[in-house]
Amino acid sequence: MHDRHFLTHPPRQAFRIHRQRRIALYAAFGLLLLTGAAWLLLRWLVxxxxxxxxxxAWSMKAHGAAALAAMFLLGSIWSAHIRHAWMRRRNRLAGGLFAAGTALLVMTGYGLYYFNGEDVRSITEWLHWTAGVALGLLFWLHLQLGRRVRRA
Structure with missing residues (x-):
């Protein structure tokens, strides 16, 4: 008997993330969006x-903690959700764009922490802000397309 986790074609429910993990993912990404927006508002309006x-300073600390939680949670759904859905060609465009946006945010977040030089830093900041806003929209799109396919 095979463990269904390692099947090439997992059952339909394998794509659905369990409730507790889904809530944790929503909370981590919500906190990232909230703390990122707070930082931008403080920077430009105060x-x-x-x-x-x-x-x-506090918004950056909370943002960093939420980023670590989000990376951990994304790693925890890699096999059962991301890899299996990709192999079955499910929600590839929205999922792929979301994964690419997440990778860009991780790289630019690292760059904001370690890069020096005004030009490099300003480009990295702009990429991070833009990708962060776009990722919120991509996350919503990925959820909506996944729900639409599940209802069909």
Whole structure:
């Protein structure tokens, strides 16, 4: 008897992420979006450095913690959700774009932490902000397309 986890063609329910993990993923990505948006608003709308600095520091710390949680959770669904859905050609466009956007965010997040130089840093910041906003939309698209296929 084969373990269904390692089947080439897993059963339909294998694509559905369990409720607790799904809630954790939504929470991690929601916190990433919220803390990223808070940082951007503080950066562009709050002029007083004494007000801006402490809130920006805390939003970056929370953003980093949420990023670690999101990477862990994405790794935990790699085999049962991502790999199997890809092999069965399910929701590939939205899932692939979401994965590419996530990879770009991880790389630019690393770059924001370690890169020096004003030009490199400004390009990395812009890429990170743009990819972060786009990823929120891609996440929603991936969910909607996955639900549409599941209902059919």
């Amino acid at each position: 002029a007083e450095p004494e007000v801006q600095a402490p809130w920006m």
